[in-house]
Amino acid sequence: MHAFSALLDSLIYTRSRNAKLKLIADYLLATPDSDRGWAMAALTGDLDLPGVKPAMIRALIESRVDPVLFRMSRDYVGDTAETVALLWPEPVVPVDPAPLSIAQVVDGLMHLSRSDAPAVLAGMLDRCDAEERFALLKMATGALRIGVSARLAKTALANAFGLEVDAVEEVWHGLSPPYESLFAWGTGAGAQPTPADVPVFRPFMLAHGLEDGRVDLADYAAEWKWDGIRVQIVHVAGITRLYSRTGDDVTGSFPEVAAAFSTPGAVDGELLVRGEHQGGTLEDGGGAASFNALQQRLGRKTVSAKMQADYPAFVRLYDILFDGAEDLRELSWTDRRRRLEAFMPRLDPDRFDLSQVIEAEDFTALEAIRAGARDAAIEGVMLKRRDSPYVGGRRVGLWYKWKRDPLTADCVMMYAQRGSGRRSSFYSDYTFGCWTEEGELLPVGKAYSGITDEELKMLDGFVRRNTLNRFGPVREVEKTLVLEIAFDSLHESKRHKSGVAMRFPRIARIRTDKPAAEADLINTLRRMIV
Structure with missing residues (x-):
């Protein structure tokens, strides 16, 4: 787990695509089967450990540390795996000092029932340091969120072994983790896998x-x-x-x-x-x-x-x-x-x-x-x-x-919540609303994209200075800031009190020049429904 945890840590703090490709390629070349196969499954989202669920992880940590401390820490850090990795206490009873491999983790968790999984996972966490615990939990829950797409991981594999990425994609979905035949092909120890008689996926x-x-x-x-x-x-x-x-x-x-x-x-x-x-x-x-x-x-x-x-x-x-x-x-x-x-x-x-x-x-x-x-x-x-x-x-x-050109509407920020990953310290997810004819402000959507880093800092500062109420991780803010929201289309929705739902909303502009009372009416949005 140590090499894999070091890879994840490096990828999180690397912005360059080429640097990420090299990091993954170097890891694959230096790591033996079947660890590298399971690592590729984790990076591409093909690893499924059904016995491990977020609720079970929360229950484990709350049985070992003060639940209030965990929840406050989780709210500050913004990521459950990172919080648990940092808070997990040293074991009272000495544990096996031998390092865990990825294959051991997968073999140990793959076929467990939900009733057996907590004890096994806890034993693994006891054997790991903080960085390894983070990697283990990310891998077990299938939520890496490290800025690596499945396509990028496959490209790195192709680069590492001198293969064509399209040829890797051609057979990928006909193979199963840990992809022994794929690595055998890459190292020259085996023939190229073929999609004969298998309904495999071809790259779009x-x-x-x-x-x-x-x-x-x-x-x-x-x-x-x-x-x-x-x-x-x-x-x-x-x-x-x-x-x-x-x-x-x-x-x-x-x-x-x-x-x-x-x-x-x-x-x-x-x-x-x-x-x-x-x-x-x-x-x-x-x-x-x-x-x-x-x-x-x-x-x-x-x-x-x-x-x-x-x-x-x-x-x-x-x-x-x-x-x-x-x-x-x-x-x-x-x-x-x-x-x-x-x-x-x-x-x-x-x-x-x-x-x-x-x-x-x-x-x-x-x-x-x-x-x-x-x-x-x-x-x-x-x-x-x-x-x-x-x-x-x-x-x-x-x-x-x-x-087609996006539609736009001027909306009022109503609530904010911290983001995940590199945005976990910022209030970066915003709920916004429009006015009814009677002057009531109702939510019409949520957005977190479309803003620069400087704009993110400005909005985060607004949220902190203008908080009215707290509802768990959500802050209600003063209804004074107008956001111009761009969206692709608008639909009727029975799930929302406003009766409308936006498709792909994103922040187009921060309208500090516009009074909140002049934001759009919900009836104006309704006229955009096709």
């Missing part, structure tokens, strides 16, 4: 933002960017899998979609929920409901028949990667589009449709079409180079995303 082709530029529509095709979740659907050897953009298997959340895709191949599309007008056209929303409706289905391991009926899912297809066993990714977008159109008749029309190409004479005409796109299910426009192959990741000049 991603887009760069179109930053105040223009493209020639003779070279680029335009499609709507739908506001759902990007999915890849793969059917191989009688097995169908749905993968999210991050490669997570979401098949269980959408069983009816998986059951309807029984044609061998792999396609790329947007997972959506049918709106009220299920037979609609692109002009009236294309039959898709807002993201708010889709959210009712996300994250559910089991989905009832009623949920499937109330929020019927379907996929609007963008691209095709495989037709049967034939790999189409090297073909141009134009040729793949032709193959996708030929593939469509083999699919259930109740579960799959085709994202239409936007017809526009030139870019100026496309600008006008995009400006009028305020449907709840449309997020913007995609621009795809007609001769582009399907390549994983972002490649300059091939695909662009041209998101």
Whole structure:
């Protein structure tokens, strides 16, 4: 655990992407199997230790130190794992002095019941120093939050062993931790794993933002960017899998979609929920409901028949990667589009449709079409180079995303809470509200992004100077500061007293020039609902 804890500590305080890549690569080269495999599982979010839960960790520490001291310390530190690691007392009875390995931790915790896990975990914490305890708890709960994405960790592995990261991604989801065959391939001790007869995930082709530029529509095709979740659907050897953009298997959340895709191949599309007008056209929303409706289905391991009926899912297809066993990714977008159109008749029309190409004479005409796109299910426009192959990741000049301009509203800060990680000492999460016609201020959203470090310090100071009440970790503040909030769309919500919910809210400006009484009305927000 010592080497892994040192890696995490270094990654937390490293801002440079290249430096993080080198840190992980050096660790993987110096660490033996199967420790490095389990470390990769932790870094990529593929490690699941079901017997360890945050509530159990809190109960453990509160049995060893004063519960009030722990809660006050947790409130100050902002992270449970770090707080427990620092407060955990030295064991009264001497313990095994031999250092713990990651493999020992995983083997010891993987198959434990929830009743047995506390004693085993406590014994492990007794054998660790503070840094090792932090790493152990972060790994056990699956919440590293160290600024390392799964893609970056895989890139570091590829760099360490001289592999192509896309080749690593190609087989990653067909393998299981601790990835012995993957490291055998990397060290030259084994052959390259292959995805034959396994419905594996392939890296998505991603887009760069179109930053105040223009493209020639003779070279680029335009499609709507739908506001759902990007999915890849793969059917191989009688097995169908749905993968999210991050490669997570979401098949269980959408069983009816998986059951309807029984044609061998792999396609790329947007997972959506049918709106009220299920037979609609692109002009009236294309039959898709807002993201708010889709959210009712996300994250559910089991989905009832009623949920499937109330929020019927379907996929609007963008691209095709495989037709049967034939790999189409090297073909141009134009040729793949032709193959996708030929593939469509083999699919259930109740579960799959085709994202239409936007017809526009030139870019100026496309600008006008995009400006009028305020449907709840449309997020913007995609621009795809007609001769582009399907390549994983972002490649300059091939695909662009041209998101519609955000909506904005002037809102009043109402509550604040400390953040996590490097923001744990600052009040950085803000709840804001708008006025009713009767002059009551009701919450309409929460935001923590969009501000600079200097603005964060200014807002933190405002919260501390203007606190009215404390509710656990939450502070109520004087209703005097106006924040201009940008958001992608607005939806009706029965869960909120205001009746509205924002999609992707972020802070656009701090309006110290505007009196709180002049912030927007909730009725003004309601008129933005589409």
